[in-house]
Amino acid sequence: MKTRVRTVIRVSQSRSRPPLSPLSPQPYYRSFSQLQSRQERPSFGIAFDIDGVILRGRVPIGGSPQALRRLYGDSGALKIPFLFLTNGGGIPESRRAVELSKLLGVDILPSQQVFIILCFGQLINSFSRFENKLIVAIGKGEPSLVMSEYGFKKVLSLDEYASYFENIDPVSQYKAWTTKQEFNGHSNPKELVPRIDVLSDKVKAAFVVSDPVDWGRDIQVLCDILRSGGLPGQENGHQPPLYFAADDLEYQAAFPSNRLGMGAFRIALESIFNRIHHNALEFISYGKPNPFVFNNAEAILRQLQPSSYQYNGHTRSHPFKTLYMIGDNPLVDIKGAKQAGHPWFSILTRTGVFRGKENHAEFPADLVVDTVEEAVNYILKKECNS
Numbered sequence: 001m002k003t004r005v006r007t008v009i010r011v012s013q014s015r016s017r018p019p020l021s022p023l024s025p026q027p028y029y030r031s032f033s034q035l036q037s038r039q040e041r042p043s044f045g046i047a048f049d050i051d052g053v054i055l056r057g058r059v060p061i062g063g064s065p066q067a068l069r070r071l072y073g074d075s076g077a078l079k080i081p082f083l084f085l086t087n088g089g090g091i092p093e094s095r096r097a098v099e100l101s102k103l104l105g106v107d108i109l110p111s112q113q114v115f116i117i118l119c120f121g122q123l124i125n126s127f128s129r130f131e132n133k134l135i136v137a138i139g140k141g142e143p144s145l146v147m148s149e150y151g152f153k154k155v156l157s158l159d160e161y162a163s164y165f166e167n168i169d170p171v172s173q174y175k176a177w178t179t180k181q182e183f184n185g186h187s188n189p190k191e192l193v194p195r196i197d198v199l200s201d202k203v204k205a206a207f208v209v210s211d212p213v214d215w216g217r218d219i220q221v222l223c224d225i226l227r228s229g230g231l232p233g234q235e236n237g238h239q240p241p242l243y244f245a246a247d248d249l250e251y252q253a254a255f256p257s258n259r260l261g262m263g264a265f266r267i268a269l270e271s272i273f274n275r276i277h278h279n280a281l282e283f284i285s286y287g288k289p290n291p292f293v294f295n296n297a298e299a300i301l302r303q304l305q306p307s308s309y310q311y312n313g314h315t316r317s318h319p320f321k322t323l324y325m326i327g328d329n330p331l332v333d334i335k336g337a338k339q340a341g342h343p344w345f346s347i348l349t350r351t352g353v354f355r356g357k358e359n360h361a362e363f364p365a366d367l368v369v370d371t372v373e374e375a376v377n378y379i380l381k382k383e384c385n386s
């Protein structure tokens with residue numbers, strides 16, 4: 001039972017304000033306006049990967065700000081339904097939207113009906129049995145805050161959780177950095193979740209929300225939780241469920257060559273756990289290339305279509321002829337779009353994980369381009385001429 005999921009950042013067309021920077025005329029802008037006037041609703045939508053396509057680290061790449069601005073009209077209203085499909089997590093939705101707005105110069109703000117939906121948030125109904133149970137959230141950023149915003153009421157980050165167990169990390173004194181968070185006021189987990197007795201309550205599930213920071217400590221504590229049945233230091237017990245938000249082996253960050261991702265951490269944890277425990281590690285990984293992600297993205301894009309109409313009291317939208325997935329990783333972005341099938345059309349950029357001259361051999365994209373700007377040019381030109 002191994003499937004995968006991720007992060008969806010949703011941008012609604014409603015009440016959108018103009019982009020922060022006015023648009024300069026672009027090659028296909030005029031013809032695209034004509035398209036809009038003769039055809040009220042676009043029959044296509046776009047899903048952008050972020051790392052290696054829109055950003056490298058925190059720096060926009062591939063002409064991404066210009067490319068995104070082309071999806072807005074003169075008035076600043078969003079004309080083309082688009083969203084971001086990314087594995088980057090660990091930051092609450094509202095903060096991620098503000099950060100993206102600043103980096104890209106496009107006004108992606110919560111006040112404009114912009115939402116960032118983590119995969120675990122989308123699956124909240126499936127996880128409702130954990131809503132009032134002790135769970136741990138692992139990864140960079142603020143994984144426990146992300147999970148608590150999705151309704152989990154007794155969630156602790158692994159940093160916080162481990163801090164309750166003296167000597168659980170035998171090499172902590174040799175670490176030059178501190179893994180203890182500065183808690184203040186209401187952010188103190190002991191005040192947030194006063195009904196949890198961490199030293200006696202069992203952890204009912206573990207969620208790897210974003211890339212883990214301290215692999216050694218995290219693997220140690222996760223092995224403790226998972227093989228003991230939820231309480232470190234106890235005898236072996238039934239393994240609590242373990243979920244990963246993604247399974248990327250590598251991804252493109254600020255460093256010139258690829259960095260190890262959540263999938264690499266999963267392999268390390270699984271390898272070690274299976275050596276020290278009699279039962280193999282059980283887990284579920286979500287994220288691209290899981291078809292769930294693409295089906296969900298299609299449903300969200302349909303809601304974003306400007307001309308959804310009312311029928312028998314229900315909001316209906318017209319089916320898309322084409323949905324474009326623009327990504328840099330053949331194994332997740334392109335494989336996922338191909339598995340999802342119609343109406344997905346995959347576009348592979350050369351700004352991230354993939355740098356080949358030709359197409360990828362194992363998971364060839366429908367189109368290979370250098371940059372995301374080139375991809376958007378292609379889409380608008382094609383759609384205007386169709």
Ligand SMILES: [Mg+2]
Pocket residue numbers: 049050051052053251252327328329352
């Ligand atoms: Mg990527």
